[in-house]
Amino acid sequence: MYTERAVRRTYDARNERAARTMATFIISLCAILMLTTVSGLICRKAQLPEVIGQILVGILVGPSLLNVMHMSDSLSLFSDLGIIILMFLGGVGCDLQLLKKYSKAAVIIACMGVVFPVAVMGGVSLLFGFKPIPAAFIGVVFSATSVSISVAVLREAGLLDSKEGVSILGAAVADDVIGVILLSVMCTLVNTGSVDVAGLGLILLKQVLFFVAAAVVVVWVAPALMTLAGVLKAPSGIAVMAVIICLAMAWASNLAGLSYAVGAFFAGIAVSNSDYAEDADRYIEPVGDTLFVPVFFVGIGLQTTGVDDTKMIVFIAIMTVLGVITKVVGCGLGGRMAGFGGASALMIGAGMVPRGEMALITAQIGFNEHVLGSEYYSTIIFIISLVTLVAPLLLKLTIRKVPGVGAAAAGTAGAEQ
Amino acid sequence: MYTERAVRRTYDARNERAARTMATFIISLCAILMLTTVSGLICRKAQLPEVIGQILVGILVGPSLLNVMHMSDSLSLFSDLGIIILMFLGGVGCDLQLLKKYSKAAVIIACMGVVFPVAVMGGVSLLFGFKPIPAAFIGVVFSATSVSISVAVLREAGLLDSKEGVSILGAAVADDVIGVILLSVMCTLVNTGSVDVAGLGLILLKQVLFFVAAAVVVVWVAPALMTLAGVLKAPSGIAVMAVIICLAMAWASNLAGLSYAVGAFFAGIAVSNSDYAEDADRYIEPVGDTLFVPVFFVGIGLQTTGVDDTKMIVFIAIMTVLGVITKVVGCGLGGRMAGFGGASALMIGAGMVPRGEMALITAQIGFNEHVLGSEYYSTIIFIISLVTLVAPLLLKLTIRKVPGVGAAAAGTAGAEQ
Numbered sequence: 119m120y121t122e123r124a125v126r127r128t129y130d131a132r133n134e135r136a137a138r139t140m141a142t143f144i145i146s147l148c149a150i151l152m153l154t155t156v157s158g159l160i161c162r163k164a165q166l167p168e169v170i171g172q173i174l175v176g177i178l179v180g181p182s183l184l185n186v187m188h189m190s191d192s193l194s195l196f197s198d199l200g201i202i203i204l205m206f207l208g209g210v211g212c213d214l215q216l217l218k219k220y221s222k223a224a225v226i227i228a229c230m231g232v233v234f235p236v237a238v239m240g241g242v243s244l245l246f247g248f249k250p251i252p253a254a255f256i257g258v259v260f261s262a263t264s265v266s267i268s269v270a271v272l273r274e275a276g277l278l279d280s281k282e283g284v285s286i287l288g289a290a291v292a293d294d295v296i297g298v299i300l301l302s303v304m305c306t307l308v309n310t311g312s313v314d315v316a317g318l319g320l321i322l323l324k325q326v327l328f329f330v331a332a333a334v335v336v337v338w339v340a341p342a343l344m345t346l347a348g349v350l351k352a353p354s355g356i357a358v359m360a361v362i363i364c365l366a367m368a369w370a371s372n373l374a375g376l377s378y379a380v381g382a383f384f385a386g387i388a389v390s391n392s393d394y395a396e397d398a399d400r401y402i403e404p405v406g407d408t409l410f411v412p413v414f415f416v417g418i419g420l421q422t423t424g425v426d427d428t429k430m431i432v433f434i435a436i437m438t439v440l441g442v443i444t445k446v447v448g449c450g451l452g453g454r455m456a457g458f459g460g461a462s463a464l465m466i467g468a469g470m471v472p473r474g475e476m477a478l479i480t481a482q483i484g485f486n487e488h489v490l491g492s493e494y495y496s497t498i499i500f501i502i503s504l505v506t507l508v509a510p511l512l513l514k515l516t517i518r519k520v521p522g523v524g525a526a527a528a529g530t531a532g533a534e535q
Numbered sequence: 536m537y538t539e540r541a542v543r544r545t546y547d548a549r550n551e552r553a554a555r556t557m558a559t560f561i562i563s564l565c566a567i568l569m570l571t572t573v574s575g576l577i578c579r580k581a582q583l584p585e586v587i588g589q590i591l592v593g594i595l596v597g598p599s600l601l602n603v604m605h606m607s608d609s610l611s612l613f614s615d616l617g618i619i620i621l622m623f624l625g626g627v628g629c630d631l632q633l634l635k636k637y638s639k640a641a642v643i644i645a646c647m648g649v650v651f652p653v654a655v656m657g658g659v660s661l662l663f664g665f666k667p668i669p670a671a672f673i674g675v676v677f678s679a680t681s682v683s684i685s686v687a688v689l690r691e692a693g694l695l696d697s698k699e700g701v702s703i704l705g706a707a708v709a710d711d712v713i714g715v716i717l718l719s720v721m722c723t724l725v726n727t728g729s730v731d732v733a734g735l736g737l738i739l740l741k742q743v744l745f746f747v748a749a750a751v752v753v754v755w756v757a758p759a760l761m762t763l764a765g766v767l768k769a770p771s772g773i774a775v776m777a778v779i780i781c782l783a784m785a786w787a788s789n790l791a792g793l794s795y796a797v798g799a800f801f802a803g804i805a806v807s808n809s810d811y812a813e814d815a816d817r818y819i820e821p822v823g824d825t826l827f828v829p830v831f832f833v834g835i836g837l838q839t840t841g842v843d844d845t846k847m848i849v850f851i852a853i854m855t856v857l858g859v860i861t862k863v864v865g866c867g868l869g870g871r872m873a874g875f876g877g878a879s880a881l882m883i884g885a886g887m888v889p890r891g892e893m894a895l896i897t898a899q900i901g902f903n904e905h906v907l908g909s910e911y912y913s914t915i916i917f918i919i920s921l922v923t924l925v926a927p928l929l930l931k932l933t934i935r936k937v938p939g940v941g942a943a944a945a946g947t948a949g950a951e952q
Contacts, residue, residue, distance in 0.1 A: 136608070140615055141789055148782035151775055158769055191553070195609050198557055352575055354824035358568055361825045365565035372558055404818040405825060407771035408778045 143192040147413065150187075153179070154412040167271045167510035169415050173503075176419015189420045193413055200414030201266050201475065202382040203406035206364045208269035208287060209386015210399050211278035214336070217288055217387070220281055223456030224288025227449045231289065231470050232296050234448030235260040239440050246433060251308060255484045258304055259498060260441050262297040264474025264506075265290030266379060270411070271510045271517075272469070280523050282462050286469035287383065289449065294380050294476065295325055301480055302375075308487050321375055328374035332384040335367060340388030348394060357401035360389050364402075377476060418474065422503040423496055430497050434504070441505035442512065445471045465516040465523070471509035473502045560609040564830065567604075570596070571829040584688045584927035586832050591924075593836015606837045610830055615795065617831030618683050618892065620823035622796040623781045625686035625704060626803020627816050628695035631753070634705055634804070637698055640873030641705025644866045648706065648887050649713050651865030652677040656857050663850060668725060672901045675721055676915060677858050679714040681891025681923075682707030683796060683831070688927045688934075689886070697940050699879050703886035704800065706866065711797050711893065712742060718897055719792075725904050738792055745791035749801040752784060757805030765811060774818035777806050781819075794893060835891065839920040840913060847914050851921070858922040859929070862888045882933040882940070888926035890919045 157171030179187040189197075217224075240257030248256065268286055269278070277283045302321055306314040340363050347359035364385040371381025389398045425434065446467035453463030481498050484490040490498065517523060574588030596604040606614075634641075657674030665673065685703055686695070694700045719738055723731040757780050764776035781802040788798025806815045842851065863884035870880030898915050901907040907915065934940060 136611070140612070140795075141786060143612070144619075144782050144786045144789075144795070148779055148786060151779045151782070155769065155772070155775060155779070159767060162769070191608065192612050194553070195557070195560070195612070202561075350576060352572065352579075354821050355572070357821040357825045358572060362565055362568045362572070365561050365568070369558060369561045369565060372561075378557075378561070401821040401825070404771050404774040405822045408774045408818070408822060 139190065139192065143190065146187055146190070146193060147196070147409070149179070150175070150412050150416050151408070154416065165514075167274060167514050169267055169270045169510045170507060172412055172415035173419045173507055176416035177422050177503075178419070179416075180420035180422060182422050182424040187420060189417055193417060193420070196410050196413040197417035198378065198414075198475075200406065200410035200412075200417075201264075202364065202368050202378050203402065203410050204266045204269050204414065205379040205382040206360075206386040206389075207273065207399065207403060207406060208266070208278060209383040209388075210390045210395055210402075211273060212284055212287055212383075212387055212390065213279040214387055214391055216279060216281060217284040220285045220456075221288055223285050223453070223458070225292050226456045227285060227289040227452035227466060227470070228292035228296060230452030230455070231263065231293060231445055231449040231467075232261040232300070234444040234451075235441070236300075238444050239437065242436065242440060251304075252484070252489050255304055255308075255480075255489045256498065258297075258300050259477050259480045259484065259502075260437075260444070260473065260505075261293075261300065262473060262476035262480055263290050263293045263445065263470045264379075264472050264476055265293075265469070266414070266474065267472035267506060267510055268469040268513055270415075271513045275514070275517055277517065277523060282458070282465050282469070282520065282523060285453065285456075285458070285466050289452075289466070289470060291380055291383065293470070294377055297476055297480075298325070298375050301483065305483065305487065308489055324374040325376065328371055328376060328381075331370060332367065332381070332388075335363070336384060336388040336391055340385070341392040344389060344392035344394045344398075354401070356394050356397045357405075360385075360394070360398040360402060361405075363388055379475075418503060418506060421478070422500060425497055425500050427493065427497075430493075434497060434501055437498075437501045438504045438508075441473065441501060442471055442508055446512070459521075461516070461520045462523075465513065465520050468509070468512040468516040471512060472506045474506060477502050556607065556609065560607060563604055563607070563610060564613070564826070566596070567592070567829050567833050568825070571833065582931075584691060584931050586684055586687045586927045587924060589829055589832035590836045590920075593833035594839050594920075595836070596833075597837035597839060599839050599841040604837060606834055610834060610837070613827050613830040614834035615831075615892075617823065617827035617829075617834075618681075619781065619785050619795050619799040620819065620827050621683045621686050621831065622799040623777075623803040623806075624690065624816065624820060624823060625683070625695060626800040626805075627807045627812055627819075628690060629701055629704055629800075629804055629807065630696040631804055631808055633696060633698060634701040637702045637873075638705055640702050640870070640875070642709050643873045644702060644706040644869035644883060644887070645709035645713060647869030647872070648680065648710060648862055648866040648884075649678040649717070651861040651868075652858070653717075655861050656854065659853065659857060668721075669901070669906050672721055672725075672897075672906045673915065675714075675717050676894050676897045676901065676919075677854075677861070677890065677922075678710075678717065679890060679893035679897055680707050680710045680862065680887045681796075681889050681893055682710075682886070683891065684889035684923060684927055685886040685930055687828070687832075688930045692931070692934055694934065694940060699875070699882050699886070699937065699940060702870065702873075702875070702883050706869075706883070706887060708797055708800065710887070711794055714893055714897075715742070715792050718900065722900065722904065725906055741791040742793065745788055745793060745798075748787060749784065749798070749805075752780070753801060753805040753808055757802070758809040761806060761809035761811045761815075771818070773811050773814045774822075777802075777811070777815040777819060778822075780805055796892075835920060835923060838895070839917060842914055842917050844910065844914075847910075851914060851918055854915075854918045855921045855925075858890065858918060859888055859925055863929070876938075878933070878937045879940075882930065882937050885926070885929040885933040888929060889923045891923060894919050 153175045154172050157175050158168045161168045161171040236257035239260045240253045243253035243256045272278050272283050343359055347355045364382055367381035367385040368378040372378050449470040450463040450467030453466040485495040570592045571589050574592050575585045578585045578588040653674035656677045657670045660670035660673045689695050689700050764772045781799055784798035784802040785795040789795050866887040867880040867884030870883040902912040
């Protein structure tokens with residue numbers, strides 16, 4: 119009798135909580151869509167990238183200012199799916215031949231974009247009194263690009279299939295690969311004081327296996343599946359098959375230790391390599407725009423917490439500026455080395471500035487592993503948000519300077535109005 | 536120091552759990568879409584309603600058989616959103632003028648469809664040895680129709696805007712209103728032994744307020760908002776505005792004590808009353824089909840648990856048959872009383888058979904309030920699943936018998952191939 123009563127009480131509490139959670143989620147989602155509709159209007163009038171408005175909406179309603187909305191489990195799920203859909207659409211819009219052509223350039227850009235933040239921001243952290251390992255960790259945190267924000271800006275400007283666009287996307291994939299390796303090196307270094315070569319070998323093996331599998335999917339599996347979906351003529355069959363491929367590859371890339379975004383990006387490329395690229399884009403875009411993508415960008419703002427400690431202001435200011443400059447200079451130099459002109463290299467550098475989930479996860483691990491104290495942990499999260507807020511603005515500005523591309527982007531925007 | 540370490544450990548555990556949850560969710564969603572694509576093919580070949588295949592997929596992979604998938608919080612969220620989107624699309628496809636014309640018929644059908652299950656299934660429960668209040672509670676559980684399943688079948692057959700279709704949808708709304716009142720009467724009866732008239736008055740007042748607000752939204756607010764969205768020409772603006780209206784009304788109906796489905800249905804009607812009904816349908820349908828609706832139907836199967844107790848078999852068999860018959864006869868008689876012909880009345884009765892969330896919630900409350908023992912609670916959930924599995928089959932069969940409508944449905948299906 120006692121047990122049954124206890125079970126009842128647990129059931130009761132869980133259901134009440136679930137019901138309240140659902141109501142809160144629905145009204146939060148509704149509010150996010152309303153506010154981002156308004157912010158989108160303002161940004162288009164002011165010729166700002168829309169993502170900036172969405173992040174600011176998150177900061178406004180989040181714990182830093184009004185404190186009326188918080189990042190719940192459900193919003194967090196939608197935000198993660200927003201990244202996946204955004205990267206999938208990035209892949210669909212990406213030109214596979216162009217990506218292949220600029221893959222070497224992408225690797226150079228990514229490497230330079232890792233070396234600069236690790237060296238400069240790690241070095242400056244030493245000057246701020248951090249010990250070598252925590253300083254290196256801070257460098258690694260700021261080496262991880264989250265390109266999804268640039269994807270949104272590039273889509274807005276219609277530049278996903280420009281040579282600068284594919285270089286940014288390719289470099290972001292390479293950046294993720296390097297980031298995972300660096301992070302695992304740092305983790306074993308922190309825990310054991312030495313580098314675990316066997317463990318690293320396993321990580322590399324898993325990554326290689328993923329890329330081989332991804333190539334097979336892009337070239338053979340996905341086009342066959344999409345053709346099958348077209349033949350079967352099920353209602354929404356094309357859209358469902360595209361989502362199946364997207365989720366399967368996102369899951370596989372996560373299994374290989376990479377981020378979901380990488381798998382989703384290759385899924386997008388795979389679908390764009392079939393006869394149904396346009397259909398997939400037309401069906402999946404509203405799925406992202408109506409539900410998931412706004413939650414992702416507002417979520418960045420929601421996760422930003424204010425910093426009370428005025429002593430930190432110098433640290434924050436310097437690290438934010440360096441966070442932007444190290445990527446612009448590093449990746450820009452990489453772009454020049456790969457043969458891009460000055461304006462294009464600058465645009466590529468700006469496109470690699472955003473930091474997001476990957477940097478947050480790395481900082482989180484540093485916090486869990488006792489490498490970062492809690493005061494520096496929240497400060498670093500604040501810096502990541504600031505850098506990410508500057509990034510789309512910078513990308514939009516640099517796009518205008520690129521001969522041909524800037525005019526094309528302006529032309530596209532003009533044609534839409 | 537101790538506190539910080541404790542905080543770290545909590546963070547760590549929560550993040551690890553969140554990461555694992557996300558991976559499980561992604562592969563579950565992917566598996567659901569793959570399996571329902573296959574089940575959809577089989578059902579179309581066998582001329583069965585696709586929802587039956589989807590529910591069977593859930594039973595197959597769920598705890599009753601293979602036990603490889605479970606209803607997680609995330610899947611449950613997607614399932615709830617699936618109901619909302621399905622009912623929204625039901626509203627978009629519904630003909631407002633026709634619905635108005637048949638609103639009196641709908642109320643008669645709903646009332647008859649409540650009286651029969653409460654009287655017959657409550658009475659039979661008395662024969663099975665239940666005391667009066669638990670017996671009445673079982674009757675109330677089986678009086679609540681969940682029409683979303685019929686909406687899927689009616690959409691498949693292109694019959695949402697037939698006079699039988701709007702009568703089913705209207706009756707389902709009236710059924711929800713009656714259900715909420717009955718449930719609160721039962722709850723106060725169980726807790727205090729008498730009926731709380733003031734509380735009932737408040738519930739009625741909230742419902743009236745909701746319907747007044749819904750009418751204002753349908754006639755003025757929604758068409759104005761949709762026109763505004765059309766003028767603003769934001770990317771995906773029409774789809775986003777439709778989702779905003781849908782979520783806001785679902786939230787409001789929940790606030791008024793009604794189910795989310797009722798609000799979503801009126802939101803659909805509101806959008807269909809604007810100039811952008813077709814756009815909304817075209818954008819929102821893939822959102823539902825690719826992600827949420829399959830999760831809802833598979834989720835019904837996932838929540839079905841087998842019953843070990845062989846003594847229960849007679850109870851299950853009788854109650855399942857009665858669960859189907861009481862609605863078919865009750866609502867069918869209601870249809871006849873409202874002037875429908877025999878075949879149409881039978882189709883309306885079949886359309887009102889499905890039980891879902893509302894019945895599950897009522898059973899849950901009965902369990903929490905100690906009215907139902909745990910052995911009867913899980914048995915009743917099993918019966919609800921069986922009834923719901925029979926319902927779409929029955930509806931599809933009865934549709935064929937309706938003169939004109941059946942031929943039209945066959946014609947639509949033929950034209951699609």
